[in-house]
Amino acid sequence: MPKGTYYFTKNFLWGCATAAHQVEGRNENNTWYAWEQEPGRILNDAQSGLACDWWGGRWQEDFDRAQAASHNAHRLSIAWSRIQPAPDRWDEAALDRYRQMLIGLRERKITPMVTLHHFSEPLWVAEQGGWENEDIVELFAAFVHKAVQALKPYCSLWVTINEPNVFVFSAYIDGVFPPGKKDLKLGLRVLEHMVRAHARAYHIIHELQPEARVGTAINYRGFSPATVFAADRWLSNLFNKLFNDTFPRALRDGVLHTLLNKHVIPDAAGTQDFLGLNYYTCERVRFNPFAPGNLFSQRAFPADSQVSDSGMIAHHPWGMIECVRWGHQFGVPMIITENGVDDEDDQLRPQYLVEHLHDLWRIINNNYPVEGYFHWTLVDNFEWERGWTQRFGLWGLDIETQARVRRPSADLFAEICRTNGLSADMVEKYAPQSLPKLFP
Ligand code: IFM
Numbered sequence: 001m002p003k004g005t006y007y008f009t010k011n012f013l014w015g016c017a018t019a020a021h022q023v024e025g026r027n028e029n030n031t032w033y034a035w036e037q038e039p040g041r042i043l044n045d046a047q048s049g050l051a052c053d054w055w056g057g058r059w060q061e062d063f064d065r066a067q068a069a070s071h072n073a074h075r076l077s078i079a080w081s082r083i084q085p086a087p088d089r090w091d092e093a094a095l096d097r098y099r100q101m102l103i104g105l106r107e108r109k110i111t112p113m114v115t116l117h118h119f120s121e122p123l124w125v126a127e128q129g130g131w132e133n134e135d136i137v138e139l140f141a142a143f144v145h146k147a148v149q150a151l152k153p154y155c156s157l158w159v160t161i162n163e164p165n166v167f168v169f170s171a172y173i174d175g176v177f178p179p180g181k182k183d184l185k186l187g188l189r190v191l192e193h194m195v196r197a198h199a200r201a202y203h204i205i206h207e208l209q210p211e212a213r214v215g216t217a218i219n220y221r222g223f224s225p226a227t228v229f230a231a232d233r234w235l236s237n238l239f240n241k242l243f244n245d246t247f248p249r250a251l252r253d254g255v256l257h258t259l260l261n262k263h264v265i266p267d268a269a270g271t272q273d274f275l276g277l278n279y280y281t282c283e284r285v286r287f288n289p290f291a292p293g294n295l296f297s298q299r300a301f302p303a304d305s306q307v308s309d310s311g312m313i314a315h316h317p318w319g320m321i322e323c324v325r326w327g328h329q330f331g332v333p334m335i336i337t338e339n340g341v342d343d344e345d346d347q348l349r350p351q352y353l354v355e356h357l358h359d360l361w362r363i364i365n366n367n368y369p370v371e372g373y374f375h376w377t378l379v380d381n382f383e384w385e386r387g388w389t390q391r392f393g394l395w396g397l398d399i400e401t402q403a404r405v406r407r408p409s410a411d412l413f414a415e416i417c418r419t420n421g422l423s424a425d426m427v428e429k430y431a432p433q434s435l436p437k438l439f440p
Contacts, residue, residue, distance in 0.1 A: 003423065003424040003425055003439070004423070004424050004439055005419070005421040005422065005423040005424070006357075006358060006361040006421055006422045006423075007419075007420060007421040008361060008364065008420050008421060009364060009371075011371075012371065012372055012373070012420055013072060013073035013111060013113075013335065013371060013372025013373070013374070014070070014071055014072050014073060014372065014373060014413075014416070014417040014420070015066065015071040015072065015073035015074045015075065015110065015111075015372075015373075015374050015375070015417075016066060016071065016074060016075070016374055016375045016376070016377050016378035016394065017074075017075035017076075017337060017338050017374040017375070017376050017377060018074070018075065018076050018077070018377055018378055018381065019076070019077045019115065019118040019119065019162065019381075020076070020077045020078060020079040020082075020118060020120070021033075021048060021051070021079065021118070021119065021120045021382065022048070022051060022052075022377075022381035022382045022383070022384075023051050023052040023054045023059075023062075023076075023379070023381050023382075024051055024052075024053075024054045024055040024079065025048060025049060025050035025051035025052065025053050025054065025055050025056065026049075026050060026051075026055050026056070027048075027055070027079060027081060027082060029081040029082070029085055029122055029123055030079060030080075030081035030120040030121060030122055030123060031120050031121050031122075031123065031125075031126045031130070031178045031179075032048070032119065032120045032178065032384070033048070034123060034126075034178065035177075035178040035180075036048060041176075041180070041385065042384075042385055042386075042387045043385065043386050043387045043389050044387055044388075044389070045387075046382075046387030046388050046389075047387075048382040049382075049399065050399070050402065051381060051382050052379050052380075052381055052397060052402075053402055054101075055097070058402065059101050059104065060104060061404075062378055062379055062395075062404075063101075063104050063105060063108055063110065064108070065378070065379075065395065065404070065410075066108070066110060066378060067108035067109070067110060068414075069394075069410060069411075069413065069414035069417060070414050070417040070418035071110055071414075071417050072109065072110060072111060072417065073110060073111040073112075073113060073372060073374065074105055074110050074111075074112055074113070074374075074378075075112075075113040075114075075115065075159070075337060075374045076101065076112065076113075076114060076115070077114065077115035077116070077117075077118035077159075077162065078098050078114060078115075078116065078147060078151075079094075079120065080116075080117065080120075080121055080122055080125070080140075080143050081120065081121065081122035081123070082094040082097075083095055083098075083143065083146065083147055084122060084142075084143050084146070085122065085124075086122075086124055087124055087139075090146055095146075095147070095150045095151075098147075098150075098151060099150065099151060099154065102114070102151060102154035102155055103154055105154075106154055111157065112154065112155045112157065113155070113157040113158070113159060113335075113337075113374070114151065114155045114157070114158055114159070115158075115159040115160075115161075115162050115217065116140075116143070116144055116147065116148075116158065116159065116160050116161070116201060117140070117160065117161045117162060117197075118162040119162065119163075119167060119177065119384065125139060126178070126179070130179065131167075131190040131193050131194065132186055132189060132190060132193075133193075134193055134196075136193050136197060137193055137196045137197045137200055138200075140197040140200070140201065141197070141200040141201065141204055144160070144200070144201040144204050144205065145204050145208070148204065148205050148208050148209065148212075149208055152208055152209045152212070156209060156211055156212045156213060157212075157213050158201075158205055158212060158213070158214045158215075159214075159215055159216060159217050159276055159337065160197070160198045160201040160202065160205075160214060160215075160216055161194055161197070161198055161201075161216050161217075162216075162217045162278075163217060163218065163219040163278060164191065164194045164195075164198075164216065164218075164247050165218060165219055165243050165244070165246065165247055166219045167190075167194070168187045168188075168190050168191050168194070169187070169243070170385075171187075171190070172184070172186055172187030172190055173187055176384075176385045177384065177385065184259070184260075185260065188258045188259065188260060188261075191246065191247070191256070191258065192256055192258075192263050192265075194247070195247065195250045195251070195256050195263075195265055195268050196265060196267075196268070198216060198251065198268065198271065199251075199265060199267040199268035199271050200267070201214070202214050202271035202272075203267065203271070212273075213273040213274055214271070214272070214273050215272045215273055215274040215275055215276050215332070215335070216247065216248070216251065216272060216275070216276055217276030217277070217278050217337040217338065218244065218247055218248055218275065218276065218277060218278065219243075219278045219280075219338075220244050220277050220278065220279050220323040220326060220327070221239075221243055221244065221280075221281070221282060221283070222279075222281075222282025222283070222316070222319040222322050222323065223236040223239040223240050223243070223244075223282065223283060223284075223285050223299075224236050224282065224283075224284055224285070225284065225285060225286075226284040226285060226286035226298075226300070227286065229287065231287035232285060232286050232287050234287075235285050235286075235287050235295070235296065235297050236284075236285035238295070239285055239295075239297070239299075240326075242259065244326065246258065248272065248275055248327075248330045249330075250265065250268055251268055251269075251270075251271050251272045251330075252269070252270070252272070252330050252331065253269060254266045254267070254268045254269025254270075256268075272330065272332050273332060273333075274332050274333045274334060274335050274371065275327050275330050275332050275333075275334045275335075276334075276335050276336075276337035277323055277324070277327050277334055277335070277336050277337060277338075278336075278337055278338035278339070278376075279319060279320055279323040279336065279338070279339050279356075280313050280338070280339065280340070280341070280376075281301070281312075281313045281314045281315075281316060281319065282314070282316050282319035282322070283299045283300060283301050283302075283314070284299065284300055284301070284302055285297050285298075285299050286298045286299075286300070301314035301316075302314070302316070306348060306351075308341045308342045308343055308348060308390075309342050309343055309344055309389075309390065309391065310342050310386065310389060310390050312342070312390075313341050313342065315341070315348060315351070315352050315355070317352075317355035317356045317358065317359045318359055320336075320339070320356050320359040320360050320363070321359045321360075321362065321363045324360070324363045324364075324368050324370055325363065325368070328368055328369075333369040333370070333371050334368070334369060334370045334371070335370065335371050335372045335373075335374070336360065336370065336372065336373040336374060337374050338374060338375075338376040339356055339373065339374075339375060339376060340352075340375050340376035340377060340392050341392070342383070342390035342391055342392050343391065343392075344391040344396070346407040346408050346409050349407065349409040350408060350409050350412050350430040350431040351431040351433060351434050353375070353409055353412060353413060353416075353431070354412070354422060354426070354427050354430070354431045354434050354438060355431075355434055355437070355438070357373070357416065357422050358422060358434075358438050360373060361422065375394065375413060376392050377392045377393055377394070378393060378394055378395065379393040379394070379395045379396075379397050379404055380392065380393035380395070380396050380397035381393065381397070393407070394406075394407055394409050394410035394413055395407065395410055408430060409430070411430070412426060412429075412430040412431070422438075424438075424439040427439060
């Protein structure tokens, strides 16, 4: 009996996403390293240590893995703190190391996408007030100029700032990222500086490299009302607006609307060539009059959700469709810049992967322009305040020995990348429980 395959569009980008601090190791000059030294900040007081030892050269073996697994793209970030370790010093050797990494990708026929800010800054920037100080806009601009000038021969796909919405929420509302504050007003000021910094970076990159494509990666979280009650509907709408819409809307319109005020930033208008979407999960919102600190809300996964090891990600593949539909309002092509699940034993990941890709395929075939998919992540990495407790890798990592252990999902994803499609055979082999749903 003939079996079906869902083929993706020509030149679709397939690969994994990583971030400097999470994989490089041994970076003592940034905000996250300092944060790790403070007791109680990271789960189990874990430290990034060697991480995946990319700074020690293990990026080569991991890029070999990506190449052997037929990835044709890879998203990585570069650390500002390595390239500009002090206000008046550029580290050419560090820049050269990144140059070698990008050349390494190209030699393996893997298209690089480079993120310029992924949650960490140099300590000297933090000492000057970090993102709270409006000077950050020009400081970041100088770094972007230096980095892009050096790396543009090897990369033309740039993400200026990763998940500004998560950064502001985690560093200024939840207080679990450095600088660990709980101050909404300050958080909104940081958001404004991030919009301005993105806009400066966008224009600088285009001046240096007219053919560049520049975007951001927004963490899209699907919020829907827990019931039909008006209060739940109103609140879930508010969450969508605040968390998901604010940043990309400012980059489309040049106006940043926050809870408290509105900033007109004309330079920011039209500054995304693509929209990067990091989609992991979605949740239901219920009005709770006893939770003022939580904007009077209670948030939970839909009943009976399958959840990840940490319980932080619920398996809701249709959220991928909602995410892309939502992203389409910003009028630019989209790229899934992150999607994945923490699952040490690889029990849920194959199902998560095939069902999310199936829904991605469906929405693309409704003519929504999505150009690629980056899985989070290649090898288990340091997961910020959750330390080493979340295992997102297609390959597992033994942090004592640096040994990598291939999970079945690595082979599944390799077959998808190699064939540019998701077939019934693959689903039957790696995620048989999804077969009736995907190939009825
Ligand atoms: O590890 C993070 C990444 O740095 C940003 N997006 C979500 C991932 C998983 O939590």
